[in-house]
Amino acid sequence: MTFEATYLGSNGWLIKFKKTNLIIDPWLTGDLVFPPGDWFFKGSLENDILIQENINTIILTQSLPDHCHIPSLKKLKKDIDIICPKSAKRILHKLGFNSINVLQPSEKIYKNDLEIEATSGAPVPQVENGYIIKDDEGKGFYIEPHGYLDEKLKPQALDAVITPIVNLALPLVGPFVKGADVLPKLINKFSPKYILSTTIGGEAKYSGFLNKFISFQECTNEVNCNIVNLKSMDSLKI
Numbered sequence: 001m002t003f004e005a006t007y008l009g010s011n012g013w014l015i016k017f018k019k020t021n022l023i024i025d026p027w028l029t030g031d032l033v034f035p036p037g038d039w040f041f042k043g044s045l046e047n048d049i050l051i052q053e054n055i056n057t058i059i060l061t062q063s064l065p066d067h068c069h070i071p072s073l074k075k076l077k078k079d080i081d082i083i084c085p086k087s088a089k090r091i092l093h094k095l096g097f098n099s100i101n102v103l104q105p106s107e108k109i110y111k112n113d114l115e116i117e118a119t120s121g122a123p124v125p126q127v128e129n130g131y132i133i134k135d136d137e138g139k140g141f142y143i144e145p146h147g148y149l150d151e152k153l154k155p156q157a158l159d160a161v162i163t164p165i166v167n168l169a170l171p172l173v174g175p176f177v178k179g180a181d182v183l184p185k186l187i188n189k190f191s192p193k194y195i196l197s198t199t200i201g202g203e204a205k206y207s208g209f210l211n212k213f214i215s216f217q218e219c220t221n222e223v224n225c226n227i228v229n230l231k232s233m234d235s236l237k238i
Contacts, residue, residue, distance in 0.1 A: 002139040002159055004237045007230035008049055009202020011067055011145045013162065016053065017135050020112040023051065023076075024059045024143065030071035032204070034064075041208040049233070055080055056112055061121060061145055062128040063087035070095065083109060083116055085129040103129065105150060114140075119153060122146035132158070141238075142190055145199050147178030149185050159238050161192040164199040165227060167217040170210075180219035187225050194238060195227045202232045 006014040010032070011025035028051065032043035043066070058080055060068050068088045078096045083103055092100050101109055103118035105127065110116070119130040121144050130144030132153075143162040163186055164179030175181065177199060187195070200216075228236055 002135065002137075002238050003141070004235055005141075005160065005162070005196060005230075006235040007196070007198070007201060007232060009045075009232040010043070010204060011061070011199055012049075012202075013143070013198070014051065014053065015133070015141075017114065020056045020114055021053045022057050022059055022114075022133070023055050025061055025067040025069075025145065026051075026058070026072045026076075027066065027069045027204075028072040028075060030069075032066055032069060034066075034208075034210070039208060041206070041210040043204045043206050046203050046205070057114075058082045059116070059131060059133075060084040060088050061130065061143070062124060063091060064124060067128075067145065068092075073097075081111055083111075083118075083131075085118070085121075085126075087126050087128065105129065106152070119144065120148070120150040122148045141196075142186070142192075143198070146176070147180075147182040149182050149189065153189060155189050155191075158190040158192050160194045160196055161186050161190050162196045162198050165195065165197045165219060166200060168200070169215050169217065170213055175217070180217050183219045183223055184221050187223055192225060194236065195223075195225050196236070197227065197229045201229065 004016040013024040015022040028049040034041040081099045083101045105120040108117045113136045115134045117132045121128040121130040134140035141160040167175040167180040168177035169175040
């Protein structure tokens with residue numbers, strides 16, 4: 001086994017390597033609300049998500065509330081290493097975290113026998129992060145939660161890719177999550193053993209004005225890869 005991936009629902013993951021436990025974009029408690037308020041967009045968890053494992057590193061892909069969820073981050077120890085895009089730094093400082101590592105796309109950091117490389121992610125509107133994370137044997141995964149692939153990345157073999165597999169779209173705006181569009185490109189770029197579906201799963205309930213207009217589009221291309229849709233708190237050993 002290289003690592004174990006546990007889906008926390010929405011954009012959240014717990015990744016357990018031999019020596020390191022990572023938590024990515026955790027939404028563990030409380031509501032998820034986008035400005036200007038819950039009338040506009042609100043997500044609610046049926047139950048809090050309890051993490052039993054000792055977390056060594058927190059990884060955030062974006063500073064938006066569904067990735068940088070303040071009520072959940074408040075529950076985590078403030079001396080845990082955090083790796084994040086520049087947009088999240090001020091939020092984390094206000095929460096009292098004292099080991100904040102900002103990565104720009106193409107920058108790398110080494111933590112607990114892991115190589116963590118930031119990649120260009122979604123423009124929302126500032127360009128946020130995806131990541132390629134490998135252990136000391138070169139085994140690992142790629143993650144980006146909005147379906148944006150950094151075209152500057154060189155082809156390389158990875159064990160898994162964590163990505164949405166459908167498009168989410170709004171009238172006039174078009175797709176804001178482009179999982180269906182990017183899926184064939186990701187398979188061609190990384191030749192993964194597994195595609196782990198993210199972003200739209202879990203047990204949360206959504207409401208609000210914006211939610212009424214979101215539409216889904218599946219990938220119409222035939223893909224030759226093992227696509228896995230985990231339920232909340234289900235795990236896969238890779």
